[in-house]
Amino acid sequence: MDDNPAFTAYAPNITPGSRVVRWTDEELVRALREGLRPDGTLIGPPMPFALYRGLSDDDVQSIVAYLRSVPAVDGQQPESVYNIPLPHAYGTPVESVAHPEAGVTLEYGSYLAGPVAHCMECHTPHGPQGPILDTHAGAGGFEFRGPWGVSVAPNLTPHPEDGIARYSDEELKAMITQGVHPDGKQMMPPMPYAYLAKMTPEDLDAIILYLRSLKPLPLHE
Ligand code: HEC
Incomplete structure (x- = not known):
């Protein structure tokens, strides 16, 4: 719930x-x-x-x-x-979507971080219409309340102060697949690292390539 x-x-x-x-x-x-x-x-x-x-x-x-x-x-x-009005539709009908070719490419990384692993759903601030993907993709700041207390989705853009530019690829991989922060701290839910651990190394590289290509934005508060 x-x-x-x-x-x-x-x-x-x-x-x-x-x-x-x-x-x-x-x-x-x-x-x-x-x-x-x-x-x-x-x-x-x-x-x-x-x-x-x-x-x-x-x-x-x-x-x-x-x-x-x-x-x-x-x-x-x-x-x-x-308690909020729902839109009449989320967009025009979807006809057919071609499968992007797998590989360590921006296109495939964007597909994995978007529709497949929906990193961008949790890590993008939300407005009344859902995640503000066109201007705030990956800027974080969304709060999750649950039995664990409150966790806040961090900034996944390559911002130098509070984004992922602070982390090496190895550090990012440990966070994404093991939920372990560079300082050794274990992450809170709902970051789904147990599922993300099943990704292939190439898929993980494609996601990191994509995240590092995002527009650097400060953490959204
Ligand atoms: C269901 C929501 C959700 C999804 C989906 C999700 N995350 Fe997260 N993520 C979080 C939350 C919440 C945290 C913060 C956990 C904490 O504070 O302990 C987090 C933390 C992180 C961190 C740590 C960053 C830092 O600066 O501390 C990274 C990196 C990360 N997520 C990457 C990803 C990637 C890449 C994906 C997709 C492959 C993804 N996340 C999918 C919710 C999510």
């Missing part, structure tokens, strides 16, 4: 047998990339649709296949409550 004044969102059951997995493959693809349910209603935040609309056809279909393969779990969560 994500509790804040704007909304109380319950992440629904998405295992086989649940309402969601009764949707057809096409309906699930549309829900994942455009935030549209088959009945035409919109799925609310914090689902990262600003980024998911960029998921390639191959990747979104793999996600659907995976969802159909996980063990069924009983249970239905309460409906989410939004």
Whole structure:
């Protein structure tokens, strides 16, 4: 559950047998990339649709296949409550998205840090329409409240004072895949380093190449 004044969102059951997995493959693809349910209603935040609309056809279909393969779990969560108006749509309909060629390139790093690992969802400050990607990509400052207290997404732009220009590639890799800060401190949730540890070394290099190419911005407060 994500509790804040704007909304109380319950992440629904998405295992086989649940309402969601009764949707057809096409309906699930549309829900994942455009935030549209088959009945035409919109799925609310914090689902990262600003980024998911960029998921390639191959990747979104793999996600659907995976969802159909996980063990069924009983249970239905309460409906989410939004105290903010939701937009009519998150953008124009997504037709087809080609899969970028894998490699240590800016294009692939941007794809991984965006739609795939959504680093940019958590590490970009949010406005009423979600992450302010066009002007504040990676500037951090978003607060996460949970049983751990409050964690703040740090600045991932190459800003010399409070951005990643302070870190070597090795230090960045230890932070991203082990959650260990150069001073030895262990990071708090929800930084997903346990998942990120499964990335290939090339994917990690592509992400670091991309982060180092971002416009240097001070930490957003
Ligand atoms: C679900 C939200 C979330 C996602 C997704 C996420 N992060 Fe984070 N990240 C955080 C939070 C919160 C922290 C701060 C943790 C703390 O203070 O202990 C953090 C910390 C970091 C740090 C430490 C930086 C510093 O200066 O201390 C790096 C580097 C980082 N994340 C990179 C990434 C990369 C690269 C990705 C994608 C591959 C990513 N994160 C995905 C939430 C997220």
